[in-house]
Amino acid sequence: xxxxxxxxxxxxxxxxxxxxxxxxxxxxxxxxxxxxxxxxxxxxxxxxxxxxxxxxxxxxxxxxxxxxxxxxxxxxxxxxxxxxxxxxxxxxxxxxxxxxxxxxxxxxxxxxxxxxxxxxxxxxxxxxxxxxxxxxxxxxxxxxxxxxxxxxxxxxxxxxxxxxxxxxxxxxxxxxxxxxxxxxxxxxxxxxxxxxxxxxxxxxxxxx
Numbered sequence: 109x110x111x112x113x114x115x116x117x118x119x120x121x122x123x124x125x126x127x128x129x130x131x132x133x134x135x136x137x138x139x140x141x142x143x144x145x146x147x148x149x150x151x152x153x154x155x156x157x158x159x160x161x162x163x164x165x166x167x168x169x170x171x172x173x174x175x176x177x178x179x180x181x182x183x184x185x186x187x188x189x190x191x192x193x194x195x196x197x198x199x200x201x202x203x204x205x206x207x208x209x210x211x212x213x214x215x216x217x218x219x220x221x222x223x224x225x226x227x228x229x230x231x232x233x234x235x236x237x238x239x240x241x242x243x244x245x246x247x248x249x250x251x252x253x254x255x256x257x258x259x260x261x262x263x264x265x266x267x268x269x270x271x272x273x274x275x276x277x278x279x280x281x282x283x284x285x286x287x288x289x290x291x292x293x294x295x296x297x298x299x300x301x302x303x304x305x306x307x308x309x310x311x312x313x314x315x316x
Contacts, residue, residue: 185254261298
């Protein structure tokens with residue numbers, strides 16, 4: 109335990125300024141997401157662009173790729189959250205439909221196998237399966253968040269649970285701490301969004 113604590117403190121002291129800034133903005137982004145606040149997207153964009161560089165240097169190539177995807181999805185989510193649909197209603201927090209659950213499952217599975225193939229054959233990654241798993245789960249979570257579905261938090265929770273030891277293993281202790289905090293916020297976010305969706309359902313039932 110003392111050896112681990114020493115390694116942890118040493119890794120924290122070696123945290124680079126880019127990683128520190130990325131962590132701060134990443135935490136802000138997740139907090140704003142919990143609050144269903146539009147600032148989730150600009151703060152998230154700052155964090156993911158920095159992490160593209162960090163993950164490349166650490167050899168976590170799938171996570172590097174997902175941060176590029178996060179950027180694209182953040183722009184898409186920003187647009188979806190601020191532009192009304194055809195019925196002139198802004199999207200509201202809601203539970204996923206059966207169709208959306210099916211799409212999420214297929215997206216996760218397909219992404220996983222594609223990433224395993226790419227990382228295993230075209231990179232020097234030493235964490236092919238873990239990196240592919242967390243990346244595929246986060247891809248789905250990001251999509252569900254962009255369309256304001258409660259279940260996005262479940263994917264973040266699963267991914268965070270695996271990401272914490274992955275980043276510690278790669279010597280990115282401060283990022284490992286970040287994902288620990290992400291996990292806590294994700295649980296709180298799920299409960300908060302679930303309550304919002306349930307209240308919205310009650311209001312719809314009353315109006316009906």
